[in-house]
Amino acid sequence: MTDAVHVPVMLDRVVALVAPALERPGSVLVDATLGLGGHTEAVLDRCPQARVIGIDRDPQALARTGERLAAYGERLTCVHAVYDEIADVLADQGLAHVDGVLFDLGVSSMQLDLRDRGFSYAQDAPLDMRMDETAGRTAAEVVNTYPVGELTRILAQYGEERFARRIAQRIVAERAREPFTSTERLAELVRESIPAATRRTGGHPAKRTFQALRIEVNDELTVLTRALPAAIASLAVGGRIVVMSYHSLEDRLAKAALRAGARDDLPADLPVTADALRPELRLLTRGAEQASADEVAANPRAQSVRVRAAERLRASDAA
Template sequence: MLEEVLRCLDPRPGETFLDATVGYGGHAEPIAARLGEKGRLIGIDLDSEALSATRKAAKEWPCRTEFEHAGYDEMPDVLDRLGIGKVDGLLADLGVSSPQLDRPERGFSFQGDGPLDMRMDPEGYPTAAEWLAAAEEREIRRALWEFGEEKRAAAIAKALVRERRKRPIDTTGDLTRIVLSCFPDRDRAGRVHPATRTYQALRIVVNHELERLERLLSFLPDRLGPGGRVVILAYHSLEDRLVKRAFQEWSGKSDPVLSRIPIRGEIPGRAIILTPKALRPSPAEVARNPRSRSARLRAAKRTSLA
């Protein structure tokens, strides 16, 4: 959804932007082109390998660039280290990148067989295999239910605990095989692979994704300058719900007191919502990139109110 991202962010010459999930620079490069020679782009990411590749590519970009190995929830510390109070624009693409999915050794996908890792930061957090080995059955069940919205959470959790007593669950092949054993009626599972929700839940747990997103949303308005734009791309309802609720709070539309008062017109808030409904990829884009089908884009613009 590059076109929609650029339209909502509207990067202008001389501005300062932060790509909070810079990855391999797919969004950052066209943003940098619009910022021009007097602009400044800060890129942060947990994936040190992707960061290294983008740092090299950015030598050809026109604007000033700086890159930090950090998560988007560490944005205030990064900006403070660089002496930046506020930015003019911020992008957070919360999805797993294609290079991460396509490499079996990263352990994000059930399409291949590799180590059951799933860490965005290969240098941090326990792996998915380590978490599964230590978690109690009720913890696994709760994670699958809450973070994967998996209806067969209880059966899958029981199967995982039963199988790990026999031997460690160390590979994506192991995990996929166990999950599929809980779907004897796989033909009724629909288009979505039966293991999709389990993989989503474990990835969220391993990387503390929702906690980190909540931290980002809590301090984001304070680090956007007046008129600053923010775009967040979410890929499942749990993320999107948090983003939607935060944007509503910033705009003043969800104030528990003001919402009960019959006031005509708009109540000014700290931000203006630019996307009343989440933007979705076009059919043409989904045809080109099937992995984009679940993307939901929301954007907001900072007002001058404190």
């Protein structure tokens, strides 16, 4: 188990966004991506009336965080699930609605730091990348079985990799000689596939490929597409949702979901506004908020974060 210190991104701002909804006794926050529980711990400290349901698909993260935050007792409930299963989780807990939902998307610090999980291109490990090691295909299966066209699509779409086809062609040629099993061999192939001039800028050459494979292995964008509407639907009136994204595609989905709920399509000359025609959400952030330069200097993981938040104004039409 890693001893690395977990530094939650934009901690004070995130807590400030959810805290107003957690002031009543018995209020509930769903931390849909519990991870090491940094944001949850701060909420439990600063919102003494609230409790947290922490969801994570990674059993190791749940076990470690449950132990680390055991002093909070029944104020924290840890649930092994994927975050698009929010409705089922709440039903199992006997809850119709909650007062807040938080998403801190992407790979967790623990997953990056644990060598055998295969998320990092910086150290050799089995080519796995599953957030839940008990289910699903591994990155090795993707790399060793997908055709050139599908690999190209994944690398270009999920990794925004300019040299996606070149890398995909090299992967297919090399796996015919010997299947890929390790992160080191894949990272080296990617490095060799990218022109030398490009390799000198923009960080490690394999960063985008590893990101793309991780998103594919864990079906992250499909899951998020289902999870955002489910999370919004779970909010009580006055409840708040906060979404922390680290990838442009994630942020695009968050932006679309929150703006759709906040859209007012009423004619400007309508004399009376029926409650059922009012927007369901009020945006709490102007666009996407980013970490300060000081925070990025202290915690490089904060560099790509984009934070969006909204508050529920009324019950949904289906409620």
